[in-house]
Amino acid sequence: MNDILHESQFTPLENDRKALGDSIRGRLIHSLGKDPRIATERDWLHAVALAVRERMLERWIFTRRSYQAASAKRVYYLSMEFLIGRSLVNAMLNLGIYDAAREALAEFGVDLAEIAEVEPDAALGNGGLGRLAACILDSLATQCLPGIGYGIRYEFGMFAQEIRDGVQIEHPDSWLRYGNPWELPRPEGLHPVRFYGNLITHYRPNGEAQHFWEDGETVMAMPYDLPIPGYGPGNVNNLRLWAAKATRDFELDYFNEGDYIGAVEQKNVSENISRVLYPNDASQAGRELRLKQEYFFVSASLQDILSRHREDGHPLTSLHDHAAIQLNDTHPAIAVAELMRLLVDENDLPWEQAWSITVRTFAYTNHTLMPEALETWPVALMARVLPRHMQIIYDINHRFLNDVRHRFPGEHELLRRVSLIDEDHGRRVRMAHLAVVGSHHTNGVAALHSELLRNTLFSDFSRIMPERFINVTNGVTPRLWLHQANPGLGDLICRHIGEGWIRDLDQLASFAPLADDTDARAEFRAVKLANKRRLAQYVADKTGVAVDPAALFDVQIKRIHEYKRQLLKLLHVITLYNRIRDGQADDCVPRAVLFAGKAAPAYVMAKRIIRLINDVADVVNNDPLVGDRLKCVFVPNYGVSSATLIIPAADLSEQISTAGTEASGTGNMKLALNGALTIGTLDGANVEIRDEVGEDNIFIFGLRTEEVESLRRNGYDPQSHYRENPELARCLDMIASDFFAPDDPHRHRPIVDSLLHEDRYLLLADYAAYIEAQGEIDRLYRSPEEWTRKAMLNTARMGRFSIDRTVKEYASRIWGIEPRCAGRTRGVS
Numbered sequence: 001m002n003d004i005l006h007e008s009q010f011t012p013l014e015n016d017r018k019a020l021g022d023s024i025r026g027r028l029i030h031s032l033g034k035d036p037r038i039a040t041e042r043d044w045l046h047a048v049a050l051a052v053r054e055r056m057l058e059r060w061i062f063t064r065r066s067y068q069a070a071s072a073k074r075v076y077y078l079s080m081e082f083l084i085g086r087s088l089v090n091a092m093l094n095l096g097i098y099d100a101a102r103e104a105l106a107e108f109g110v111d112l113a114e115i116a117e118v119e120p121d122a123a124l125g126n127g128g129l130g131r132l133a134a135c136i137l138d139s140l141a142t143q144c145l146p147g148i149g150y151g152i153r154y155e156f157g158m159f160a161q162e163i164r165d166g167v168q169i170e171h172p173d174s175w176l177r178y179g180n181p182w183e184l185p186r187p188e189g190l191h192p193v194r195f196y197g198n199l200i201t202h203y204r205p206n207g208e209a210q211h212f213w214e215d216g217e218t219v220m221a222m223p224y225d226l227p228i229p230g231y232g233p234g235n236v237n238n239l240r241l242w243a244a245k246a247t248r249d250f251e252l253d254y255f256n257e258g259d260y261i262g263a264v265e266q267k268n269v270s271e272n273i274s275r276v277l278y279p280n281d282a283s284q285a286g287r288e289l290r291l292k293q294e295y296f297f298v299s300a301s302l303q304d305i306l307s308r309h310r311e312d313g314h315p316l317t318s319l320h321d322h323a324a325i326q327l328n329d330t331h332p333a334i335a336v337a338e339l340m341r342l343l344v345d346e347n348d349l350p351w352e353q354a355w356s357i358t359v360r361t362f363a364y365t366n367h368t369l370m371p372e373a374l375e376t377w378p379v380a381l382m383a384r385v386l387p388r389h390m391q392i393i394y395d396i397n398h399r400f401l402n403d404v405r406h407r408f409p410g411e412h413e414l415l416r417r418v419s420l421i422d423e424d425h426g427r428r429v430r431m432a433h434l435a436v437v438g439s440h441h442t443n444g445v446a447a448l449h450s451e452l453l454r455n456t457l458f459s460d461f462s463r464i465m466p467e468r469f470i471n472v473t474n475g476v477t478p479r480l481w482l483h484q485a486n487p488g489l490g491d492l493i494c495r496h497i498g499e500g501w502i503r504d505l506d507q508l509a510s511f512a513p514l515a516d517d518t519d520a521r522a523e524f525r526a527v528k529l530a531n532k533r534r535l536a537q538y539v540a541d542k543t544g545v546a547v548d549p550a551a552l553f554d555v556q557i558k559r560i561h562e563y564k565r566q567l568l569k570l571l572h573v574i575t576l577y578n579r580i581r582d583g584q585a586d587d588c589v590p591r592a593v594l595f596a597g598k599a600a601p602a603y604v605m606a607k608r609i610i611r612l613i614n615d616v617a618d619v620v621n622n623d624p625l626v627g628d629r630l631k632c633v634f635v636p637n638y639g640v641s642s643a644t645l646i647i648p649a650a651d652l653s654e655q656i657s658t659a660g661t662e663a664s665g666t667g668n669m670k671l672a673l674n675g676a677l678t679i680g681t682l683d684g685a686n687v688e689i690r691d692e693v694g695e696d697n698i699f700i701f702g703l704r705t706e707e708v709e710s711l712r713r714n715g716y717d718p719q720s721h722y723r724e725n726p727e728l729a730r731c732l733d734m735i736a737s738d739f740f741a742p743d744d745p746h747r748h749r750p751i752v753d754s755l756l757h758e759d760r761y762l763l764l765a766d767y768a769a770y771i772e773a774q775g776e777i778d779r780l781y782r783s784p785e786e787w788t789r790k791a792m793l794n795t796a797r798m799g800r801f802s803i804d805r806t807v808k809e810y811a812s813r814i815w816g817i818e819p820r821c822a823g824r825t826r827g828v829s
């Protein structure tokens, strides 16, 4: 065959207005069959997306060729979640064709910004973990690193949140309703995935056992590919998402039984596996369908990885030389048993050799210390759904415990603690233990978190295999979170220090001297004010509340969870409200307090918190005594798109989780990068942010991790704080009374009961220190020059929190992969 695609045929990228215009016109008419006279905004969106996709696919093919030609080791990033958001503007900016596209569309009388708003978010994730996966993909492509993401093509992503009468209402997110112009279905690339069934053991003449997993149900995994364009442009990598499809066996059933309708109904049931994302953040949903989702995408991905490995002409025994597989949290941990099954049962490798390959292939990222989030599965469920895997897990456990027994004789408790099977809670498989034992490295996501992993959750493992535990602090992509979300600040920075920071965030350091320049500070303030105006407009549209852009924008945006302590922020709001009404707040700074975040639908307390925020907001916002001095708003439907509006407008970033509970946080990084000052506890990555920005430029308050531990050890009494702090007591009494819910006086009682009787996250213990720190913030905000100086220093000193630094660390310390740039990286001029 002739090579009908070579580099000289790259569609030119720069000065591309005419060619892009032609492509858009062509896609609208010839691909979509739409009359330009009556095309809707969505029609234009799809036409533009297809035109942009054309420009990515050539690079995508070249990228794959270059990895293949170099026989490059690849990383496979296995994640149940990819929280991508919208793709259009991101793709255009990364390819460098944004201005050309905007101008081409303007010639057709179409406004790019308006049609970009029509694109639904790809919300295939809950929060930080899924967003990290999306940032990692952006960085791999930008740095020309060979990497493929694997996940699930959920038909329904994260629910859409409506706030009605103060209450969260969940709506299904049917993001694929109008089709997804970015994805390429690959019906020819199916892999079968089996569930249930029976085990049959044959013995070879030499006595060796051979296991066959038979019958049960088979579901087909169908790949959909999403091109991921790097900035520059860099490489275009692949995100492969699996959708469940029925096997064609149902046709047979129909012939055998004549029950056509019944057979087709069954077909729908097997396709439920990829139907919906579980909306649980930081807590496990132990449902059978969830286990099936995990195994479904893991099995399909591993089969895919092995067939690519074979196609590249490598023997299975060298898998770990060509493939690094990263487990994003414990959700894909069943991969350890599945790879063993594929190597031993399907490819006849001896156990010891298969195990050595497995351990050298996998690495595991832990995302949480919270006990309720640590995945375990009842042995009975695992044995029913995945009988062969249960057996393999027992075998892995047996060998592992033997090994530990030899090295630590007499330590029976140790064996019980590190076992892959928890015998104390009705026999459950500990997926995190499987991940640690089956991986060459386990990493935490911030220095403090990794330290706590070594000393608490995995302390036994870190004694047994200390060399396996490392830290890789999270980061965020500066492409989305600064260049794209905050063009005003991005341009300002470019004017002063050039645009190198977009791919090398350490260069922001040379922005620091500008913090001492009066004119630059004025420019910075003007950008912030414009962003605040834009957000105020959005807030007014969504909630009807008018916030004054001159007020201090105080934001807490993240999943609603008790450990993140939205209630502590709310206690501050009520405290300010009382001070204003008492006439004791003449020196207080006008604030607009913005909350946003979703509650897991079954998390009752989180939903109560949302209700209380809205009830407090109602009282505060409508009290004429308060006026513009205090506003409180709950911005609905937090997601990547609303985050890109809120973050550039924030003055103050609330990162106030109980010390020792937040693994890293990445919202903290995005906000500081955009010049918000942080008020935070010494938790997660806040510790490292303080080290970078300097303690004068961040507001740290509250108990340290060790203090939290010792307070809990010695019997924490929340009521002592109630007794000793009248201002706090007054807030709690108001919540417990009918003050914020005159029509339903007992509505918020359970919140106060929980705080006074348990207060698991020590809000009351941190209240006084928090209020005091907020007072300092007020004082600083009254000196705009000083505030702006610190804000600019925050931006300038966030270089370390680029996802590119994170990915470089993974690449060199864990994956052993190197950049392979496909063709020209600068397009054609």
Ligand SMILES: *Cc1c(COP(=O)(O)O)cnc(C)c1O
Pocket: 126, 127, 128, 131, 557, 558, 559, 638, 639, 640, 643, 664, 665, 666, 667, 668, 670
């Ligand atoms: C960054 C981000 C998160 C994580 O926020 P944290 O404050 O680190 O919990 C969650 N959701 C979205 C949409 C994000 O962009």
